[in-house]
Amino acid sequence: MTARHLPSTITMQCFEAAARHMSFTRAADELSITQSAISKQVAQLEAYLQHKLFRRVRRTLVLTPEGALYLTEVRKILARIEMSANAIMSYSGQGEVLRVACLPTFGARWLARQLPDFLNANPHIDLSVSDHVEPFDLDQAGIDVAVFHGHGRWPKLECHKLFDEEVVAVGAPDYLARRQPTSAADLAECRLLHLSTRPDAWHRWFADQGITTERSYHGTRFETFQMLIRTAMSGGGLALVPRFFVDTELAEGRLSLAWPHVLKGPDAYYLVHPEHLGELVRVRRFVTHVLTCAEVDAPAGASC
Template structure:
């Protein structure tokens, strides 16, 4: 150590006494005893060969020559503290992770669970964007995606998350005059359709051995959130993934008059472009969402 450079502990004690004007207050701030702080100041004065404070009637007064030294130490220590905080924050931060999700899946299933992830992954900021269909990761400012569809995405690795099961639901008012007593009877009612899955009612009908030509046309909505709301408002029967309408069913806004649950050929997958495989942000989110999906199945 250079002979003219006091120890950091001594400098910290000097700056605190200079700033607060009191050994007692400095000791409280630094969680030290008054005698320990006083010894540090005396040690500095001995090393520097100059007095820092003038002692009069148990009070300390900064020496005129030490006034500038105190100002410099306050600025330097503040800069060191700020720099240290930036270093710690930078190394704790995992950065921003942009995740594309199907709109209703995101709002009704993912977001309500996110606090569990956020509370255990400080420093990782999530940015959720809505996407319905696969896209080119190279052309989008998106890191990863939750994909619903077949196990096929060019330029990305897909990991299975969970299956989807759809059920026919409707508002109680729709069937108050005549409750369907069979799967076949559901097709006598108005049907609500999902724009991006126009053949879902046909697939469901074939699954249960019903004639596809009985499928009625009806209003179409792009997002499941709109399909669900249409069903709640009594517009018609809708085929909805069961995990998306649990609250409506529990509240009685929607009913399932006939058990006709169908497992879809498509499923939910975690999509990651090859360039981000091994990224710590991606790994953290992937592990969490896979655990949550395992619980849901």
């Protein structure tokens, strides 16, 4: 492998501190080195990048446009280094870390309540849980296990079906009282809220009832169901959501069904992992636990 002459961590720290304080002197005090050392590190960095990072305006230090751009990247790099160091320092030789990615609202509404029993039964396994709204390359992202929604066929992934979903149209009681829809078609005249990863959801809901409307793709879009639901609860419009995401809100009267029709599609929720990780004990234990939970704690109306 060819050696790469990259800026050192201390060089990036010197630049970041100088940019944050807009002072070489205060940066030097923070890092417990001399002001001349800060100046030398910044000069070497500018020579390497072939761009000036600072300039002086009326004796005041300011970032150049190139310096401001580089500062954003340097802060990301230093934050990642700090996170990696903290992960290693907190790692005990007696434990393992399982990296899990999940759809945000699914994680908050269903998966989260399944985790305590897993952690209690596997005290040597720590979880690192992150949000992802769409399918992605698990190997490239360094993820062991993920929850996807879709057709259940993704290359190089072993897919375990959790359950189907029933999608319903909901809105705030006050909003529905004002609109007073008397048919499913009337909903097309309401403000429709959309999930960005399911742009055709309303179109399919109407089509499933033989209704054609030009407004099924119109409306505000959200990245997560969580914000979609909150906006509907606040009277912002009607939302199409998996029923188990809003069972509590429906029971408590904070949301109401806008129309009783239930949409059942071909897609489902799947627990997935790279095929080559299937024999890892931590992966196998997590998969077994979640699949068992899906059988025992499946949402009403969902089938495994």
